[in-house]
Amino acid sequence: MVTDAPSPAPPPDDPRTPLRVLLPQILPAVVVGVSAGLFYLGITELSDQLKDVVWETLPGALGIGGYSSLWMLTVLTVTGIAVGLVVWKVPGHAGPDPASTGLQGAPLAPPVIPGLLVASTLALAGGVSLGPENPVIAANVALAYWLGRKVAPAAPGALWVVLATSATIGALFGTPVAAALVISEALTHRPTGQGSLWDRLFAPLVAAGAGAMxxxxxxxxxFDMSLPQVTEPGWGDLFAAMVVATAAALFGVLSCYAFPHVHRAFRRLRHPMLMLPVGGLVLGLLGTLGGPLTLFKGLEQIKDLASNIGGWSSGDLAKMTVVKLAALLIAASCGFRGGRIFPAVFVGFAFGLFAQALVPEIPPAVAVSAGVLGVLLATTRQGWVSLFTAAVLAPQPELFPLLCLASLPAWLIVTGRPQLELDDSGASLR
Structure with a gap:
């Protein structure tokens, strides 16, 4: 259930001078930014503590391997049962179908938030291949909108939505740049004549900066994976980046075509106490196939991949890439609450290492940046955010022109194609 609040967008133009409009926005933006950052850290810490209990303390006490096949099957199936109970019984049913939700949306009603947070925390701790971004943004937006309307009823409701969205994205990525890029892309769908771009970005950037700090x-x-530096990239590196990004985009688009069919198959089960336990069981089976690195949201697991470049065979990397993408599709289709961006980053990273294992002459930084770029372009359809994420994994200024050019053929592959998000009827967004 959602309220009738407007979708995330900066408030409309104000007839007063820009300075008199912008200065009063600083304090609420800072408050929302710090609060959103603390809220995100609290959810992350809670899920990490629960994760340690489930994957280390309990199996240690039972004398079994924490990542044995039996334990992975058991934990993920039990996680499906637990989340299914939340979706079934808790008021608000943990929010709308996660397959039809993205980073931005109308504020949820406050009673929905506890169930959504419990469901997402259980999924994060249980090893489900989803990230925290969508539920945490939804919770921060709902709380900021509800409190903001009470504290300052004269302020536009859209102001609180965009501040909370920006603050949470800043906190998630550790920099306000990602939030600026997301909001900038959203502004392209808004009519002109509402003040300059930087006037409209001012308050969101303050909130994002406060959240990031x-x-x-x-x-x-x-996000810096400490990959080997690329010295004086040349034409060969550009060609490699374009080929890897395009191939990764094609790979990602295949998942987007499969998404509505997988989603429809789980919806035939009709009840969350069937969809989620079955989904958890399938995720457990995938975990036994792909190994423990294919569990969880993927960011910590990327560090393990990056620390052992050259230590994985092309077959191992191909298996992890395919398994992780399949796990992302299953988790997003069967009803687990979570975001799809962070697991998609793992898929792109593993894809890039796979390409580098096939052609060792490709520098690892070029391969993984291009792989992440292609997969994110396919799954999110947000060009600036895809470029930014790919660039921060290997923060080398020399690589950015290569990534910009590599995004062009990849974009030709993905534009107009289905996204990894569905509408309310279950059809793919384009």
Missing amino acids: TTSLLTDFT
């Missing part, structure tokens, strides 16, 4: 100061997480 909150997580940066309280954690040591970074």
